[in-house]
Amino acid sequence: MAKGRQKGGVQGAEGLIPAAQARAIADGAHGDPFAVLGPHRRGDSVVLVVFVPGAGQVTALQDGEEIALDPVQADGVFAGLLPQMAPYRLRAANAEAEWDFDDPYRFGPVLGEIDEYLLGEGTHRRLWQVLGARPMTREGVAGVHFAVWAPNAERVSVVGDFNIWDGRRHVMRRRGATGVWEIFLPGLDEGVAYKYEIRGQGGARLPLKADPVGFGAEHPPATASIVRRLPEKGADDGDWMSRRAALQSVEAPISIYEVHLGSWRRADHGMRPLSYLELADELVDYAAGMGFTHIELLPVSEHPFDDSWGYQPIGLYAPTVRHGTPQEFRALVAAAHRKGLGVILDWVPGHFPTDEHGLGRFDGTALYEHADPREGFHHDWNTLIYNYGRREVANYLISNALYWLEEYGADGLRVDAVASMLYRDYSRAEGEWLPNVQGGRENLEAIDLLQRMNTITYGEVPGILTAAEESTSYPGVSHPVDAGGLGFGYKWNMGWMNDTLSYIQKDPIYRKHHHHQMTFGLLYGFSENFILPISHDEVVHGKGSMIAKMPGEGDDKFANLRAYYSFMWTHPGKKLLFMGCEFAQGREWAHQRSLDWHQLEMAQHRGIQALVRDLNRLYRETPALHVNDCRSEGFEWLEANDADRSVYAYLRHGRAGDAPVAVALNFTPVERTGYRLGLPAAGGWEEIFNSDAAYYGGGNRGNMGGVTAEANPWHGQAQSATVTLPPLSAVIFRQKAPACE
Incomplete structure (x- = not known):
C-alpha cells in the first residue's frame, strides 16, 4: 500500500535536465543516454530522468512511495527527485492504459x-x-x-x-x-x-x-x-566423450556420412523437413546401422537463403530454426553420441553474404569485411570476405569455432573453402587482387587465423578433430603449427577425388589409357592426413548422381559403382560419402526434396546399400584397412602397372601382429581367371569380400573356397596364388588362421 504520492521536483523538471539533452533523448540522437537517464546523484539529491514516449504521466514507485515525475518539454521525457538511491519501478499511464515496469537505465553495466x-x-x-x-x-x-x-x-x-x-x-x-x-x-x-x-x-x-x-x-x-537460452550442460552423451580422442585419431577407422538435414528425409508428403528431434531418432539410427562412424552436417548455422545449403551464413552462433531450437539441436548431437557416432559440423569462415541485415557494413563502416573489394569480395559467390587481420574479427571467428565444440558437444569442424582463404588471388584476374605485405599471393592473415583456430580448439577441447576442404597443393595443411603447418587434423583429398572419378566415368575400353589416374594419388597419399571425399559437390549442378556417372547400362553401371566404392574403402585415407550415394540414388541431389528412398524397393539399389554397410563393417573390424591410413607403411603395391587389363592389386598393413589383407580390382567387364597374385605368406587365404557377390547384385563369381599361396615368387612377394577376378569388381583376401590341432 502506498505511503503517499509525492511531487517529483521541487525545482521543476526543467531544472533537472537541460532542454538540449531532453530533446536529444526524445529524438534518439543522444550517444550516451546512461549519462542522463536513470537515477543520478546531484549534490544531496537523487535526480531521476526517464523516457517513456506515449505516456501522459509517469510515477516512480520506491519503498512503498509513489513519486510523480514531471514532464519535460521534450515529448516522453519525465524528471523528478527520488527520496534515496535505491531500486524503484515505474508506472506509466495514458488515456488507454496503465502499466508498471522496471527502468533499464537504473541497472549498472554487466560486462566486467x-x-x-x-x-x-x-x-x-x-x-x-x-x-x-x-x-x-x-x-x-x-x-x-x-x-x-x-x-x-x-x-x-x-x-x-x-x-x-x-x-x-x-x-x-x-x-x-x-x-x-x-x-x-x-x-x-x-x-x-x-x-x-x-x-x-x-x-x-x-x-x-x-x-x-x-x-x-x-x-x-x-x-x-x-533470444534463446543455450543448451544446459550435462547432455547424456553416454560414454562417447571419454572415448572420443581414440575414436578420432589417425589410427582409428573414420567413415563419415555427409548429410544435408533439410533433404535427407522429409515428412508430411515431402512438405516439411525433419526436426532435430526426429533426426535424432531416424538419421542417427540409420547412420549407425549403416556402420558409419561419423555424421557430417552441411552448415547448420542460420542462413537466409535455402539455395545456399547453409554456405552463406549470417547467424554463425545460431543453429538454424528450420529444424528446431538450440536445445533440440544439442539433443541430436547427444543422440548420435549414445549410438557411437561423432558429429562433425561444416564451418564457413571463408565468406559471408551481403544481405542488409547481416554483417556487411555493420556499423556503417567496413567492420567485419575489407573496405577494398580487391581484398574483401568473392565474385564467384557474390559474398564478402572477413578481415582476418583485424583482431576483433579473428576473435569472433575463433570464438565461434570453440562455441560449437563446447556448447553443443560437436566433435569436429570441417572448414569450407580453405583454398579461397589461403590465396589473395583465388579466382581473381590480374589487377583484381592486392599482394600481401611481402609482395606475395598468400593471405598471411588468414593463415594465421587458421593456425590459431586449430591451436586453440585442439588445446581447449580434448579429442576433437578439424578437417580442411583444401583443393591446392598448399604444404602442411594437416601438419602441426609448430612445424609450420596449418594445424588441421585432416585434409580432404580433392586430387584423389577428381582423378578417380574421371577414371571411373570412362568406358572400360579406354581405361587402360588413363591407368595412372588411379595410382597417382599414392605418390602424395601420405603427405597429409587425408580424407577421401565423395561429397555433395560431386552430385549437384549438372554433375549427375554417382550411379549416373557410371558407364554402361543396367547391371554394369552398378558393378562399376560397387568396384569404385571397394577401391575407395580399401585405399589409404579416411572415408566420406554424401547421403544418397550409399544406395545409388538415381537422380542428382536437390536440396528442396527428400532423397529417393523408394529406390530401395529395387534389388540393385539395396545391393549397393548392403555393399557400403559391409565395407564400413570390414573397414572398422580390420586393423590393416585403417590403422595406417595416413602412414606409408600401411600400403604396398602388388600390381600398379597392369594397364592393359585395368587391374590393380595391393596390400594393406596394420600394426605388427595385425594380419595384412590383399586387394585386387578389375575395372573391365572381362572376367580374369587364373590371375596370379603375389602374397606375403604361404598357406591358405580366404576371400573376405567380393563386390560381385549376389547379395550385392553381382554374378557370384570369385574365390568362395579361398586360395592357397605357393612358393612361386610374384609381385615382389615370395609366394603367390592364382585367383579369379570377376568383371568390374574387387576381391579382398586375408590369411587364414592356423587350424587348431
Missing part, C-alpha cells in the same frame, strides 16, 4: 573489467558468454542482457515488438574503447524477436541488423534474431 580488457584486446575466446542476448537476473529482476560490437556507431539501440521497434527507447551503453554497446532490458525472456538499430557516423541510419552473436533467429524469410 576483465571482459572489457579482453574484448578490447581481441582475445576473449568465449565471446558468446559476453556478447549476444543472454537471459539473466540482475538485482533480483529477470530480463535479457544485450551486447554488440559496433565501434564506429554514434549510437546503438535494441528494437523489437517490446518497444514497437522504436530505436529511441532502448539506446545502449558504450563500453569505453572496446566498441561494445550493452544494455539489460528487464522483463524480457526467451523467444523475443529483436534487432539492432544503429546510427553510423554523422547520424546515418542503417538497415536494422541481426545480432552477430545471436543464438537464435526467426524462420526465413523473416530476419530478426530471437
